[in-house]
Amino acid sequence: MALLAAAAYGCAGVSIVQSKTTAQGDNGVFLSVVITLIASGVLWLGWGTTSAVTLKSAEGLWATAFFALAGFASNIFGRQAMYRATEKIGAVRAGLLRRLIPVFALPCAYMLLSQIPNWRTVLGGAIVIAGVVFYMRPSLNLSRRLPSIGVVLGLLSAAAYALAYCLRAAGLRTVPDAALGTLVGASVAVVWFMNATMVRHGVRQGFWHLTSDRTPAHWRTAIALSAGQLLQFFALKFTSVATVAILGSLEVLFSAALVLLVSRCEALEINKLLLALAFAALGTALLVVG
Template identity: 50%
Template sequence: MTGEGFALLAALAYGLAGVTIVRGKATAQGDNGVFLSVAVTAAVSGALWLGWGQVAAASLATPGAVLPIAIFIAAGLFSMVLGRRTMYRATEQIGPVATSLLRRLTPVFALPLGVIFLAEVPGAKTLLGAVLVIAAVLIYIGRPSEPRGGAAGGWWLGVGSAAFYAMSYALRSGGLDRLPDAALGTLIGAGAGMIWMLSAALARGRVRALLVDRGPWHWLTAFALSAGQIFQFFALKSASVVVVATLGSLEVFFTALLGVALLGRPAAGLWRLILPAGVAVVGTALMVW
């Protein structure tokens, strides 16, 4: 399969995850499978590293590996703990489509972080793309295709999730410069996330909340999120970042279509989504061109 095909599959997988988070919430008794999703990500990334890893295990015991491992741990806490948890809560409150569109803000937040941590100064085209993505979000907020339900906090959680993921991407990029293995970096980050979540749950006496949600929708969400990461991994091996990021923006449309099929959302909302989602696609393409 081509890189473009893998990029489309990644967007479809992430779109599916957004919808299944909502389905899983109906039967959730704990964290709605957040911890399960992190555990599955750790298992899948570990398998990728063992099968196709570029960094040997022996290299991790060298002094030069200490800093990148620490960076991957920090990246994992931002993505697996803060980013994923807020993404789940935002999806539950404002729906998968709105949360998917808010995730388009991740590269926008990554711009200033890239300047601070990586000394990457964006050009005029990149800045224009960021403005278009912000405009797309504002357009959608002004004419949402699904009810807000008074959950204003969900919008802030979605924005926060994008910011947390942007921070994790900036950190992970710095770690990959020193230890170039994306699967290993994801494994370390997911492992750190699991340890943090377990420790916090033990301190509060709420370990059961991490383990109780193991229904079909929770498992499907976990594997969909992991599949999205795998497909992106392979897409970037044979397609440009521009193509992968642009096709990834189609996640918003996939989420809306799957919402109609699995959640019974009205199809009329799809028409109101076309303008903001289209603007977001163009803005994303400009940012990574």
């Protein structure tokens, strides 16, 4: 399941690049959040361990607030930045920048959860950063440099997802139901997107902006992102966090394979990519077991 999750995320990245040429609105960001909302709702109704009544208690309200903030960070800031970064620098480089999520999670976990990293965790973070920097440096073999705004957006996306993970973890301390937490976060994002877009563009134009991008590539992206989240959730029930995290690094390889065999939408340096990915996998392993 962890391998299938990595493949789903890799497919989503390539689909984002493919769909940007036909995008008329948000390139399917809102669609992906709606699919996440539906999928997490089905997961909670079928396998959830906590009822909605629990959220009415004082502790439940605090957990709801954490889940809502996590949804704001991941589904609004994180996902939009991920889409725009992938459009600008490609699926492989954007996927590699996502390997920095556990690194950004270290200061967030310290501030929100009072978790102090040990030397293995710090070393793992340094190795992940080294691998990302090694590949992301402008290369003489590429015809043009990476757009700096794309790299910045990729970093912001990783930081937003890291913050979301820590906020969700804080909520799970009192309401231990990940599906319910994801459902709350996705609901907040859907409401925010609808209101913000319609205030900015007007009701009619705003609705068109949110719903105009519905090509097969947009549906592939939305379904792949949701499938990746659900598969990771189930994988954690059957295997260790370390295994899931390390196999998650293979997302970059799946993206690279799709780029080379199918889309050919970006230039790649395979030898550098494999070495950078090895660094990322090793660093991620140290981060998890630390």
